[in-house]
Amino acid sequence: MKTLTALALLLVAAAGHAETPQAITRQYADAAPAGFVPAARRGEALFRQNFAINDKMPSCTACHTDHPKNPGRHAVTGKTIRPLAVVANGERFSDPAKVEKWFGRNCREVVGRACTPGEKADFVAYMNEVR
Numbered sequence: 001m002k003t004l005t006a007l008a009l010l011l012v013a014a015a016g017h018a019e020t021p022q023a024i025t026r027q028y029a030d031a032a033p034a035g036f037v038p039a040a041r042r043g044e045a046l047f048r049q050n051f052a053i054n055d056k057m058p059s060c061t062a063c064h065t066d067h068p069k070n071p072g073r074h075a076v077t078g079k080t081i082r083p084l085a086v087v088a089n090g091e092r093f094s095d096p097a098k099v100e101k102w103f104g105r106n107c108r109e110v111v112g113r114a115c116t117p118g119e120k121a122d123f124v125a126y127m128n129e130v131r
């Protein structure tokens with residue numbers, strides 16, 4: 001029994017912490033100022049906004065294309081990026097650590113600062129709802 005429990009714990013640890021896009025949206029919304037309600041419409045605006053800070057990647061669309069259902073292409077390395085839209089890629093927004101890692105890197109590079117919890121909630125809501 002002990003061995004089974006240990007094995008189960010090991011498997012959970014190896015698989016990482018799986019979540020749904022809805023739960024991840026809610027977690028970010030909870031970290032935003034009181035009364036915040038996520039809006040896919042604002043998430044889309046963030047996705048499309050030209051921040052004009054980084055010549056090679058002025059907006060999220062520079063790598064993720066102008067529609068999240070499309071496979072992207074890294075603006076610097078040329079590597080293919082799988083679609084961000086959940087409807088096109090069921091693995092998206094299921095691993096909170098991965099989501100945080102990429103918001104961290106991409107917001108810093110494109111927006112020039114960390115995205116706020118509210119912006120992240122809006123962005124995930126958009127990626128989950130876009131068809």
Ligand code: HEC
Nearest residue numbers: 057060062063075081082092093094099102103106107110
């Ligand atoms: C320089 C290219 C590039 C730009 C510009 C870019 N991204 Fe990404 N993004 C990536 C790559 C590469 C990955 C990781 C590979 C993958 O998951 O397919 C990724 C993954 C992500 C993920 C992880 C999603 C998940 O659950 O798997 C999020 C969130 C994300 N990007 C948000 C953004 C936001 C927000 C912007 C604009 C502020 C942005 N990205 C701009 C290259 C980019």
